[in-house]
């Protein structure tokens with residue numbers, strides 16, 4: 095199969111979809127890989143590294159997009175929609191519930207779009223996990239940074255010092271992002287509260303962290319109380335594929351003390367804070383609402399691309415190999431974990447939560463494959 099890797103164009107997105115080692119694995123399996131020139135620079139990989147691994151370097155995005163399968167990191171931006179065409183396999187993060195225009199373009203053009211974030215194995219999301227680990231760890235770092243007076247915050251050091259109160263951090267959502275955010279916050283010495291909707295997950299968190307964490311069931315009154323009392327709140331909730339629920343209201347934010355910080359990691363699925371009304375960028379990562387600093391960058395791992403690219407490709411390449419070796423239909427039927435990754439196929443939305451949130455008729459992957467078969 096011909097596999098294309100365009101350079102990422104989102105603001106400060108320095109990750110790349112394949113490392114030279116990933117290229118090598120695909121080339122060894124008999125595939126041709128076309129990498130856009132300088133695509134790996136931000137992650138510390140030169141064109142020569144890719145050539146050495148067996149890739150062909152192409153000079154334009156159009157040449158990379160001309161491949162049968164395109165691998166990316168972030169969802170395509172509108173200027174990339176012109177490359178969409180029937181038969182194209184797109185393998186990348188998509189977050190379609192928060193991207194109605196992208197869903198429209200993918201279905202209108204008949205692209206087979208496989209989302210990293212909805213591939214599911216034994217109740218985990220293996221292609222989301224490493225980036226959630228990065229974003230979770232970064233969320234505490236970002237929070238600590240923007241709590242500094244010099245960065246618009248209230249001037250609280252999360253660690254405190256002997257004789258002075260430590261900072262208070264609330265993490266809403268105790269999955270991968272939440273656990274990593276909490277670990278970092280505890281490491282800094284902050285007082286940490288974790289809120290989740292799953293009683294089982296709260297038990298696990300209690301077992302993992304013991305008395306270093308206060309666990310709370312997710313409900314409006316616990317959230318309101320914890321948010322009002324926090325210096326930093328991290329939004330880390332996920333309902334796979336679906337738009338994130340708005341758990342922190344405008345009023346709750348008004349009750350925080352001025353200069354507090356919220357980091358909405360779940361912004362890629364629409365975010366959990368009512369006061370987060372737009373995605374921010376690494377160039378301009380925060381804005382202020384009701385005196386509270388809001389951080390809502392949707393590609394946080396893009397700021398630490400070396401770590402993130404290697405972590406991401408560790409988990410994507412085995413799936414890319416299956417798709418390239420067998421084609422989508424056989425790869426999906428041989429490996430049921432891949433099937434929920436398919437978000438659009440043959441003009442239909444094939445992931446139920448996305449279809450529901452965006453108002454499409456849901457069509458199963460099997461039905462869409464059948465339809466595609468009849469079209470050919």
Ligand SMILES: NC(=O)C1=CN([C@@H]2O[C@H](COP(=O)(O)OP(=O)(O)OC[C@H]3O[C@@H](n4cnc5c(N)ncnc54)[C@H](O)[C@@H]3O)[C@@H](O)[C@H]2O)C=CC1
Nearest residue numbers: 225226229267268269270271290291312331332392393394
């Ligand atoms: N902004 C960025 O750069 C990045 C964002 N993310 C996003 O972070 C979000 C979280 O991802 P993960 O931690 O991997 O998901 P996860 O599935 O590991 O954890 C989600 C947690 O949310 C909990 N939850 C669900 N509904 C809840 C509610 N009403 N109240 C409280 N908790 C609730 C679940 O029980 C689960 O423990 C996702 O939207 C993911 O896409 C991930 C990586 C980078």
Ligand SMILES: CC(=O)C(=O)O
Nearest residue numbers: 187225362392393395
């Ligand atoms: C998960 C995701 O969208 C990211 O790592 O940018």
